[in-house]
Amino acid sequence: MRCGVCSLIFEVDWEWLRRWKEVQEACPTCGTTSDSVLCARPYIFPDDPALDDGKLRAMSWFHTSTEKDWPSSDFDPTGDLTEEFQTRAKRMLRRSGFQSMVSQQKSRALHLGTYEASVYNAYRRISDEGDEGKDFYVYRVELNPESEVRQSWVIDPGNVTGQVQVDKVCPEPIGITRYVNFHEDPGSLSLAVRPQAVKAVQQVAASSLDIDEDLLDSIIDRLREASHRPLLPREWPEEMGIEEDRSPVSAEARKTVKELVASFPVSLSDYFNRGAARCLDQDRLETWARWTISILNLVNGHSEVLEQLRSQPRRLVY
Numbered sequence: 001m002r003c004g005v006c007s008l009i010f011e012v013d014w015e016w017l018r019r020w021k022e023v024q025e026a027c028p029t030c031g032t033t034s035d036s037v038l039c040a041r042p043y044i045f046p047d048d049p050a051l052d053d054g055k056l057r058a059m060s061w062f063h064t065s066t067e068k069d070w071p072s073s074d075f076d077p078t079g080d081l082t083e084e085f086q087t088r089a090k091r092m093l094r095r096s097g098f099q100s101m102v103s104q105q106k107s108r109a110l111h112l113g114t115y116e117a118s119v120y121n122a123y124r125r126i127s128d129e130g131d132e133g134k135d136f137y138v139y140r141v142e143l144n145p146e147s148e149v150r151q152s153w154v155i156d157p158g159n160v161t162g163q164v165q166v167d168k169v170c171p172e173p174i175g176i177t178r179y180v181n182f183h184e185d186p187g188s189l190s191l192a193v194r195p196q197a198v199k200a201v202q203q204v205a206a207s208s209l210d211i212d213e214d215l216l217d218s219i220i221d222r223l224r225e226a227s228h229r230p231l232l233p234r235e236w237p238e239e240m241g242i243e244e245d246r247s248p249v250s251a252e253a254r255k256t257v258k259e260l261v262a263s264f265p266v267s268l269s270d271y272f273n274r275g276a277a278r279c280l281d282q283d284r285l286e287t288w289a290r291w292t293i294s295i296l297n298l299v300n301g302h303s304e305v306l307e308q309l310r311s312q313p314r315r316l317v318y
């Protein structure tokens with residue numbers, strides 16, 4: 001972090017960041033808190049190896065996606081949208097507005113970051129972008145040695161979803177722009193790149209990682225056992241018309257996930273608690289339990305994921 005008032009640069013952990021957001025922490029020198037306009041923000045240490053162009057190109061960068069052939073050259077941003085949604089969007093935006101939305105999506109910069117930042121992004125999408133229950137692919141990215149790197153770094157150019165037009169952040173002939181990530185792995189360097197800056201990728205699906213079968217059985221047993229319990233008491237009077245989930249299986253699933261992510265950084269655990277609870281299908285408990293463990297493996301089994309990624313065949317992109 002770097003304080004905007006006294007310029008102090010200091011290192012913090014996830015727990016500190018949580019308290020900071022709740023205005024329970026302050027700059028250790030001048031006492032400025034997060035509700036001030038000039039408050040401390042994530043910052044890059046001047047000795048970060050990724051600030052050196054040569055080292056940056058030689059490093060591994062990461063990305064997570066639900067697409068199994070990312071970054072596909074014929075990327076269709078409407079691919080994930082249902083027919084019904086597209087018809088509604090076309091009606092609301094008129095056809096030309098819809099087409100310009102599609103072309104804007106197509107000219108988005110690609111985002112690469114540390115392994116931690118890429119996993120954080122998957123968890124955020126599970127919570128906020130309807131990707132709960134989907135398989136995730138982790139990509140290890142090799143940069144194109146010929147791509148031009150923009151000098152130094154810029155502040156996080158995107159909103160929280162990371163959508164940013166490539167020409168804005170990588171003005172021609174720049175192919176790679178470093179930015180300090182404010183949201184994912186805060187204070188780490190991430191990259192906004194043109195597709196041509198990606199030379200090759202290696203990929204691993206979360207669903208392909210080894211599953212702890214004992215853990216799987218214990219989760220399924222807990223949920224099955226809960227299905228014999230009575231419905232949870234009603235919290236809202238019926239006349240308020242609020243749809244409640246009174247299922248004891250849902251409650252047990254929420255409790256189970258909460259226990260499994262108890263040691264995770266708070267933003268990751270919040271994201272996962274929210275997304276995992278939403279995608280529970282009581283007729284397919286094993287599917288849900290397998291998915292849950294596979295996504296938790298991205299954190300708990302990170303060294304195994306990195307090792308597997310290194311041994312995967314390279315797919316040339318540009």
Ligand SMILES: [Zn+2]
Pocket residue numbers: 003004005006007008027028029030031032
């Ligand atoms: Zn300060």
